[in-house]
Amino acid sequence: MPRKRLTREESREQTRLRLLDAAAVSIAKKGLAATSVEDIAAQAGYTRGAFYSNFKSKTDLFIELLKRDHQSIQEDLQRLLDADMSSEDLQKQLTLFYAQAYRDHTSYVIWAEARLHSVRDAKFRQRLNALCLEKRDVIAYFILQFCKRMKMPLPGPAPDLALASMALIDGILYFNTSMPNELPDAAAEALLGTIFSRTFFGAQA
Amino acid sequence: MPRKRLTREESREQTRLRLLDAAAVSIAKKGLAATSVEDIAAQAGYTRGAFYSNFKSKTDLFIELLKRDHQSIQEDLQRLLDADMSSEDLQKQLTLFYAQAYRDHTSYVIWAEARLHSVRDAKFRQRLNALCLEKRDVIAYFILQFCKRMKMPLPGPAPDLALASMALIDGILYFNTSMPNELPDAAAEALLGTIFSRTFFGAQA
DNA sequence: GAATTCAAATACAACACTGTATTAGAGTTC
DNA sequence: GAACTCTAATACAGTGTTGTATTTGAATTC
Structure with a gap:
């Protein structure tokens, strides 16, 4: 060899x-x-x-790890959202993104770990928030474009709606993962679909 | 003395x-x-x-701790939801509940810690899920009653909607806590209000 | 009030982790 | 190819943690 x-x-x-x-x-x-x-x-x-x-230290490495993961998530996300803005549904795009981002489960755990760590360490929290906000902004921009294209009025400030999307998807993903019998994939997707479409279209799913 | x-x-x-x-x-x-x-x-x-x-061990104590906290949360929740079903808005009730439940911040961290721990320990996960589902059922029942009283059709299975509420509130609370400048209390409340009312009323906030 | 029972303190032995200081052995330069 | 310059291994000193075994002293029982 x-x-x-x-x-x-x-x-x-x-x-x-x-x-x-x-x-x-x-x-x-x-x-x-x-x-x-x-x-x-x-x-x-x-x-x-x-x-x-x-x-320098374990924390040092951990931050690098997060940065690396964040970068790759951002790229995936950008690619996905840029890809076909003609799509009718916000939800599928965002859901797909998460399925993508958390595909390996390691990623999910690392970010959960990071959030917890950030509660205790102000400096760390600042750094983590910066990363989160980058993600939020990408999503917010997408939401903005989407509503404009659909000629829908925004139901609220785009950045806040982006945070809500992140929160909702994250939480539902947790339930979906930790109790797949209670909230199987199909139910999780349907749930997200209902909430997203009702939130953005204000009407029937 | x-x-x-x-x-x-x-x-x-x-x-x-x-x-x-x-x-x-x-x-x-x-x-x-x-x-x-x-x-x-x-x-x-x-x-x-x-x-x-x-x-017996640290884990042993931790579980007891969660049980104790859960019990107190359940009681608060029951009391809150039972109190005045005549209220117009689901959202305020649920939001209030969380503001209540996580009032001391310790509780929030403990449950975040628990979720993370549950990822790694199947036995622990079972126990934690059981507690979560108890909470879900209380909320689901409330949602059911609420929609019936308002003569609104349920936009989805009540238990799933309950999980979604938990997910959303939890996540938004995290952002609200960890980046209060980006998502101040008022914005967080407004956001929850928008999503809840649109989800359940299908119409304007 | 002496014997007992039990909660909690103390003593102990084994082990894990950290971080630095030193060393070995490669890669690089001339 | 000899001198050097790094990367990573090794040795080491100090500290923290665990769980058990034993002891102490207060509560209970008779």
């Missing part, structure tokens, strides 16, 4: 990536607090030395 | 209560994982001995 000889920079980058991936797995499985630096390093196939040589 | 001489049972109960209260505070502040048994005991004014003599 002709293993490529890596340059020092490439090698370092690879280590960073592996550590980040390992952290995501471990944090999703055991939680941020219960995940030790050692866990992360070991999971990635290194020792703690590698970790500290690449990150 | 004539301090009442406690019976053995009373004393034990007092210790349990103090430990539970202390745990709530500590868990809200630092998180479940970061809270040691020692922290809890010390916070309550005891040593670890007292803890282990009253609870």
